[in-house]
Amino acid sequence: MNARTFTHLDALESESIHIMREVAADCKNPALLFSGGKDSIVMLRLAEKAFRPAKFPFPLVHIDTEHNFPEVIACREKLAADLGERLIVRSLEDSIRRGSIVIKNPDLPRNPYQSVTLLETIAEFGFDACLGGARRDEEKARAKERIFSFRDEFGQWDPKSQRPELWDIYNTRVHHGENIRVFPISNWTEMDIWQYIGREKLHIPSIYYAHEREVIRRGNNVIPVSRLVQPKPGEKVEIISVRFRTVGDMTCTAPVESIARTVDEIIEETATTRITERGATRMDDQTSDASMELRKKEGYF
Amino acid sequence: MKIENLSSLETETMSNTTQLLRFITAGSVDDGKSTLIGRLLHDSKSIFEDQFTAISKTSERRGMEKVDLSLLTDGLQAEREQGITIDVAYRYFATPLRKFIIGDTPGHEQYTRNMVTAASTANLVVILIDARKGMLTQTRRHTFLASLVGVPHIVLAVNKMDMVDYSEDTFNAIVAEYRAFAAQLGIHDVTCIPMSALNGDMVVEHGTNLSWYKGAPLLEFLENVVIDYDVNTTDFRFPVQWVCRPQTQEYHDFRGFSGRIESGGIAVGDEITVLPSGRSSKVKEIVTYDGNLQRAYAPQSVTLTLADEIDISRGDLFVHGGAQPQVAKEFEAMLCWLSETPLDLNRKYIIKHTTRTVKCHFSRLEYRVDVNTLAHHQASALNMNDIARVVMKVQQPLAFDHYNKNRATGSFIVIDEASNNTVAAGMIA
Numbered sequence A: 001m002n003a004r005t006f007t008h009l010d011a012l013e014s015e016s017i018h019i020m021r022e023v024a025a026d027c028k029n030p031a032l033l034f035s036g037g038k039d040s041i042v043m044l045r046l047a048e049k050a051f052r053p054a055k056f057p058f059p060l061v062h063i064d065t066e067h068n069f070p071e072v073i074a075c076r077e078k079l080a081a082d083l084g085e086r087l088i089v090r091s092l093e094d095s096i097r098r099g100s101i102v103i104k105n106p107d108l109p110r111n112p113y114q115s116v117t118l119l120e121t122i123a124e125f126g127f128d129a130c131l132g133g134a135r136r137d138e139e140k141a142r143a144k145e146r147i148f149s150f151r152d153e154f155g156q157w158d159p160k161s162q163r164p165e166l167w168d169i170y171n172t173r174v175h176h177g178e179n180i181r182v183f184p185i186s187n188w189t190e191m192d193i194w195q196y197i198g199r200e201k202l203h204i205p206s207i208y209y210a211h212e213r214e215v216i217r218r219g220n221n222v223i224p225v226s227r228l229v230q231p232k233p234g235e236k237v238e239i240i241s242v243r244f245r246t247v248g249d250m251t252c253t254a255p256v257e258s259i260a261r262t263v264d265e266i267i268e269e270t271a272t273t274r275i276t277e278r279g280a281t282r283m284d285d286q287t288s289d290a291s292m293e294l295r296k297k298e299g300y301f
Numbered sequence B: 001m002k003i004e005n006l007s008s009l010e011t012e013t014m015s016n017t018t019q020l021l022r023f024i025t026a027g028s029v030d031d032g033k034s035t036l037i038g039r040l041l042h043d044s045k046s047i048f049e050d051q052f053t054a055i056s057k058t059s060e061r062r063g064m065e066k067v068d069l070s071l072l073t074d075g076l077q078a079e080r081e082q083g084i085t086i087d088v089a090y091r092y093f094a095t096p097l098r099k100f101i102i103g104d105t106p107g108h109e110q111y112t113r114n115m116v117t118a119a120s121t122a123n124l125v126v127i128l129i130d131a132r133k134g135m136l137t138q139t140r141r142h143t144f145l146a147s148l149v150g151v152p153h154i155v156l157a158v159n160k161m162d163m164v165d166y167s168e169d170t171f172n173a174i175v176a177e178y179r180a181f182a183a184q185l186g187i188h189d190v191t192c193i194p195m196s197a198l199n200g201d202m203v204v205e206h207g208t209n210l211s212w213y214k215g216a217p218l219l220e221f222l223e224n225v226v227i228d229y230d231v232n233t234t235d236f237r238f239p240v241q242w243v244c245r246p247q248t249q250e251y252h253d254f255r256g257f258s259g260r261i262e263s264g265g266i267a268v269g270d271e272i273t274v275l276p277s278g279r280s281s282k283v284k285e286i287v288t289y290d291g292n293l294q295r296a297y298a299p300q301s302v303t304l305t306l307a308d309e310i311d312i313s314r315g316d317l318f319v320h321g322g323a324q325p326q327v328a329k330e331f332e333a334m335l336c337w338l339s340e341t342p343l344d345l346n347r348k349y350i351i352k353h354t355t356r357t358v359k360c361h362f363s364r365l366e367y368r369v370d371v372n373t374l375a376h377h378q379a380s381a382l383n384m385n386d387i388a389r390v391v392m393k394v395q396q397p398l399a400f401d402h403y404n405k406n407r408a409t410g411s412f413i414v415i416d417e418a419s420n421n422t423v424a425a426g427m428i429a
């Protein structure tokens, strides 16, 4: 390999591996936050590249909203088993039972509460660093976040007092009780992720590919019918070909109409699509231009 | 990112040839940085419909006639309220030729530290000038900082040409003055482009107003500038990040040294020296997840196994033949102070240099540089945004190169042990 055949994906991959190894070497008790989505599946491959032939120097942690698509949970179990790595699952239901999360209606979107269970899990295991698969191209607030993003005791992010990040020398130091969120794929875009999934032939939940699904239309949104979302009186159920661009909470993750059944076809669609990933698929982020930023400050990833 | 009308075949060839270019923009407030970035994103079709709708609505609400493209790079809520950018934000876009990462740095008076931060990972800096105003103090400062941080390529964007009737003479006069100044700093690789970010002339398209200019528009230049030699390609430097010991049956005796090749290359069988200890061995295997390699080059991340069992840990540096790093406990460096808390000469700090973390103190301040006049002044203190030459002592020897020979082994950060904050950036010189 010489400079000429070193592609942008190779460059991004090497950067991400470097970041993961820094975390493993410098942090006392790291964890990899795993959602079952495509970004965290890319993270797993990067961890394999960083640490094989040894095991990962951290467990995988999933904060389960219990609002996940069944295909995602199936994929999570398969991946953890195939990799032979330790998987810790903590559920929002536990926090609800403990009373640390109070919800009005169990069927409403749960993303806002994820941070509570995450913080409880961090405290339970004493994690000082959590690797996450967030990308800077997802949302304006993320564009300013560091790769090593420092959180105070309450899990809060203060955009005004971020540590300067120079070259690729990362400051990993924290005081007791504080922790850092680390985003090794900060510099990847949705297109990079798809190209990498294609190149590495990664196994991802089937709902990322086009499939026939029952949906209802509310306003501009196409909403998947599920055990949590049933048509209201007067709403019509349609069966159309869709795929998901992100796979979050079933009640607020909208699919896009698509016939792309392979990674190549998705790449082609991604190359010509006119809507950002979040704009297309997360109903809860549309409420306010700054809603993600508020949630990050509260400790959401 | 998005590219229109590519067949999947073309997309595939793209991913096999596209490189990554990181660049930053620097200019004074209102020179048109945000408009320029917005224009680049818009004209290269990297703006999505929902983003465009959001900024159109905001423009309308603010009573503007046209869509204000500068709103695209607006970041955080607090800043939106203040109406200014106060930090470094990263944007992404791609063309069939390259993927780009833009570090968006503010033009505000006080933010030397942000520019240094963003410049530290950049291949290229676009320095903006308002054609009506010509070279300003800030232009000198930004150019000095770019040269201090060793950004390999500089583009001078003479913006708002529409406000000076697209005058070639005005452009030439600014360019002459700039080149003379840059030469003083030893910078010769400057590309000067006249443009109107507002109207789009010479950003992505040539436009019709600047037909006297024979060079390429900004985007075409960014797509084609050669960046292969931005890293040192001759001197092998491999800081050990992580010792890989699987301790499984299959890999019982496996002991690999994982890290990223920061410069140069290495082949199986090559002799390496481990610094600072000075012991030597030969490379037995170059291990990657995708199979063993015969050779590897910067910036690949790999795992090396060696022919001999020698004591090696994180923070050691592997080198091979050619120019050797210095190994010392004292060195001089240019320092950019980043913290609101001033330097305390009586305190010990920590420095992180490659993958090695050691205690240090500052034994002397040689001088402080006035970033506007480049004059040297005596200094007894360092405050945020100050640049100074210092003499540092470290508790254990470091293996380093001069920053201008090797960015990776010549740079370090200073950490305050009490607050754990990153308080300074250093370049060994």
Ligand SMILES: Nc1nc2c(ncn2[C@@H]2O[C@H](COP(=O)(O)OP(=O)(O)O)[C@@H](O)[C@H]2O)c(=O)[nH]1
Binding pocket: B027, B028, B029, B030, B031, B032, B033, B034, B035, B036, B070, B107, B159, B160, B161, B162, B163, B195, B196, B197, B198, B199
């Ligand atoms: N006439 C003219 N105005 C421009 C041009 N580029 C930017 N502007 C205007 O200059 C002002 C400041 O631009 P902005 O991009 O916000 O500057 P920044 O502070 O450097 O980000 C805005 O009113 C822009 O519309 C240009 O090429 N020509």
